[in-house]
Amino acid sequence: MLDATDVTVTLGRRRVLDGVNFQAAPGELTAIVGPNGSGKTTLLRAVTGDLGYRGRITLAGEELSGIPAWRLAPRRAVLAQFTPLAFPFTVAEVVRLGQIRKGPGSAADLTPRALARVGLCGYASRPYQELSGGEQQRVQLARVLCQVWEPVEGSEARWLFLDEPVSSLDIAHQLQVMQIARDFADVGGGVVAIMHDLNLTAMFADSVALLAEGRLLEQASPEVLLRDDLLSRAYGCSLRVSTPPPSGPYVLPHAARLG
Amino acid sequence: MVAIHPEGHLVGDRRGLARRTSWVLAALLLVAAYASLAVGASGVSLPAALADLLAGSEIDARTRIILLDIRLPRLLTGMMVGASLAVAGAVLQGLFRNPLADPGLVGVSAGAGLGAISAIVLGGLLPAGLAGLFGPALVPVLAFAGSWLSVSLLYVIATRGGHTSVATMLLGGIALAAMTAAFSGLLIYMADDQQLRDLTFWSLGSLAGASWSKTLAAAPLMLAALLAAPALSRGLNALALGEAAAHHLGIPVQRLKTGAIVVVAAAVGAATAISGGIGFVGIVVPHLLRLATGPDHRALLVNSGLLGASLLLLADVVSRSIVAPSELPIGIVTAVIGGPFFLWILLRRRGSLEI
Numbered sequence: 185m186l187d188a189t190d191v192t193v194t195l196g197r198r199r200v201l202d203g204v205n206f207q208a209a210p211g212e213l214t215a216i217v218g219p220n221g222s223g224k225t226t227l228l229r230a231v232t233g234d235l236g237y238r239g240r241i242t243l244a245g246e247e248l249s250g251i252p253a254w255r256l257a258p259r260r261a262v263l264a265q266f267t268p269l270a271f272p273f274t275v276a277e278v279v280r281l282g283q284i285r286k287g288p289g290s291a292a293d294l295t296p297r298a299l300a301r302v303g304l305c306g307y308a309s310r311p312y313q314e315l316s317g318g319e320q321q322r323v324q325l326a327r328v329l330c331q332v333w334e335p336v337e338g339s340e341a342r343w344l345f346l347d348e349p350v351s352s353l354d355i356a357h358q359l360q361v362m363q364i365a366r367d368f369a370d371v372g373g374g375v376v377a378i379m380h381d382l383n384l385t386a387m388f389a390d391s392v393a394l395l396a397e398g399r400l401l402e403q404a405s406p407e408v409l410l411r412d413d414l415l416s417r418a419y420g421c422s423l424r425v426s427t428p429p430p431s432g433p434y435v436l437p438h439a440a441r442l443g
Numbered sequence: 444m445v446a447i448h449p450e451g452h453l454v455g456d457r458r459g460l461a462r463r464t465s466w467v468l469a470a471l472l473l474v475a476a477y478a479s480l481a482v483g484a485s486g487v488s489l490p491a492a493l494a495d496l497l498a499g500s501e502i503d504a505r506t507r508i509i510l511l512d513i514r515l516p517r518l519l520t521g522m523m524v525g526a527s528l529a530v531a532g533a534v535l536q537g538l539f540r541n542p543l544a545d546p547g548l549v550g551v552s553a554g555a556g557l558g559a560i561s562a563i564v565l566g567g568l569l570p571a572g573l574a575g576l577f578g579p580a581l582v583p584v585l586a587f588a589g590s591w592l593s594v595s596l597l598y599v600i601a602t603r604g605g606h607t608s609v610a611t612m613l614l615g616g617i618a619l620a621a622m623t624a625a626f627s628g629l630l631i632y633m634a635d636d637q638q639l640r641d642l643t644f645w646s647l648g649s650l651a652g653a654s655w656s657k658t659l660a661a662a663p664l665m666l667a668a669l670l671a672a673p674a675l676s677r678g679l680n681a682l683a684l685g686e687a688a689a690h691h692l693g694i695p696v697q698r699l700k701t702g703a704i705v706v707v708a709a710a711v712g713a714a715t716a717i718s719g720g721i722g723f724v725g726i727v728v729p730h731l732l733r734l735a736t737g738p739d740h741r742a743l744l745v746n747s748g749l750l751g752a753s754l755l756l757l758a759d760v761v762s763r764s765i766v767a768p769s770e771l772p773i774g775i776v777t778a779v780i781g782g783p784f785f786l787w788i789l790l791r792r793r794g795s796l797e798i
Binding site: 229232233252254260261 | 456457537540541542680681682683684685687688690691692693694695696733737738739
C-alpha cells in the first residue's frame with residue numbers, strides 16, 4: 185500500500201501541493217489526472233522519493249524518506265516523461281541498465297524479454313539516440329520493467345510509477361503500453377500513472393485521483409469520479425461524460441458550437 | 444524473435460568486443476613500454492643490454508643508470524600520467540554527462556597548476572618541519588587540492604537541478620582558468636631565479652623531469668585514483684540517464700558525484716604536478732573508445748587507462764626522437780594531435796550541440 189497523508193510540497197515560494205491525501209494499492213492501476221500545472225508530476229515525484237515534502241508518505245507501512253535508494257530500487261521503478269541520454273548507448277545497453285539485481289535466483293538477461301514485451305524485438309543494436317520519441321519512451325519502459333521484473337524478498341509488492349506514459353505514442357502503442365501497465369497490476373503489482381487521456385483512464389484505471397491547483401479534489405473509481413460537474417470544474421471547460429452500455433464511461437469535450 | 448549471436452550474446456551487446464579490445468590495448472601498452480625504454484638520445488641499446496643480461500655478463504654503469512634511473516622512471520611516469528589523464532577525462536565526461544568535458548579545457552588542469560606553482564614558490568616559506576613532512580609530495584598534494592577546488596567550483600557553476608549546461612560548463616571553465624592564471628602569474632612574479640627555472644621546466648608539459656623521487660611522490664595519488672575509478676562505472680552508467688533516473692535505479696547520487704570529483708582531482712592534480720600541462724589526452728582517448736566499443740563505463744574506464752598510457756608513451760617517444768638529441772615538450776605533441784581532433788568532434792556534433 186502506498187499512502188500519502190496531508191502532503192504539502194513547496195517549490196521556491198510556491199506551494200505546489202497543498203495537503204494532498206492520496207492512496208494506491210497493489211494490484212490496482214491508480215491514475216492521477218488534472219489540468220496542466222495542477223501538481224500531478226509533483227505528487228508523483230513526492231511519492232517516488234525525489235522531492236522533499238511535509239506530511240506522511242508510507243510504502244507498505246514504512247516512511248518513504250527513511251528508505252535508502254538502494255533498498256527502494258528493487259521495489260519501485262519510475263518512467264519519466266522523457267529521458268534524453270548523454271552517450272550513444274544501444275537500445276540493449278539502455279534496457280540492461282534497468283537490470284540492477286545480479287546473483288543467484290535472478291535471470292541471466294531480461295533484456296530480450298523486456299524488449300519483446302514492448303514490441304521492440306529487432307531494436308537491440310540500434311543507437312538509442314537515433315530513435316523517435318515514442319520508440320525511446322518504449323525502450324525506457326522496457327528498462328523500467330527490467331528493474332522490477334523479479335519478486336522482492338519478503339514478497340513485498342513492486343511498483344511502477346509512470347509519468348504520462350502514453351503522451352508521445354500513437355493510438356496502437358498507447359493501448360499496448362496501458363495493457364502492459366494493466367497486466368503488471370493484474371499480477372499483484374501497483375501502478376501509479378499520470379494520465380491526460382480521460383478515456384484511456386476510464387478504460388484501464390481502478391482508481392482515479394483528480395488534482396486541481398495543487399489540491400486533491402477527489403479520489404474514486406472512474407465510474408464515480410468521471411462526472412460532468414466535477415470534471416468541468418477541475419478543467420475549467422464544459423465536459424460531458426457518457427456511458428454507452430455495457431462498457432464504462434467515456435468523455436468528450438463539449439464545445440459550445442456542438443451545443 | 445530477438446536476434447542472438449551463436450555464443451548467446453544479444454545483438455547490441457558490446458561487452459565481448461570491449462573485453463577483446465582490453466587485450467589488444469594491453470598488448471599495445473607493452474609495445475609502447477618497450478619503445479619507451481628502447482628509444483633515447485644517449486644511444487644506449489636496450490636489446491644489447493637485455494642480451495648482456497641474459498648472457499650473464501655485467502652491464503656497464505652508464506647503461507644501468509640510463510635505463511634504470513632515467514628511462515624507467517620516465518616510463519612509469521608516462522604510463523601513470525597518460526592513464527590518469529584519460530581516466531579523469533572519462534570520469535569528468537560521465538559526471539557532467541557531456542563528451543566535451545576535458546580536464547584541460549574546463550580549467551581543472553589550471554587549478555592543479557596553481558596548486559603546483561604555489562607549492563614551488565611558497566613551499567620555501569613553510570616551517571621546516573611541515574615542509575619536511577611533505578617533502579617532494581608537497582607539489583602533487585597542493586596540485587590535488589587545486590584541481591579538487593576547480594572541479595567542485597565548476598560543478599557548482601555548471602550544474603543546476605541535476606542538469607548541466609554545456610555553455611556554462613565551457614565558459615565557467617574559461618573563467619576559472621583565467622582566474623587561476625592570474626593567481627599563477629602573481630606567484631611567478633614573486634618567484635626567485637631558482638624557482639623560475641623550476642617553473643619553466645614544469646610548465647612546458649614534459650616528462651623530462653621524471654625522476655624516482657618525483658615519480659614516487661605523485662604515484663600514490665594517481666594509483667589510488669586509477670584503482671578507485673572502476674568503482675564509479677555502474678553509477679556513471681546510470682547517471683547517463685539523468686540524476687533522477689540514477690536515483691531511481693538505487694544509485695547514491697550525491698556519493699557518486701563526490702567520488703567522481705575526488706578521483707578526477709587526484710588523477711589530474713598528481714599528473715599535472717609531475718608533468719605540467721599535457722592537454723587533450725582526456726578527451727581524445729575516451730572519445731575514440733566510445734566510438735569503438737560504446738559508452739559503457741565498466742569497459743570505458745579500464746580501456747581509457749590502457750590506451751591513455753600507451754598513447755602518452757608513444758607521444759613521449761615521438762617528442763624525444765623527432766628533434767634528437769634535443770627533445771620537444773610532450774604537451775606540444777599532444778596538442779598538435781589533440782587540437783584538430785577536438786575540432787573534429789565539435790564539428791561532428793555541431794548539429795546536435797545543446798548550448
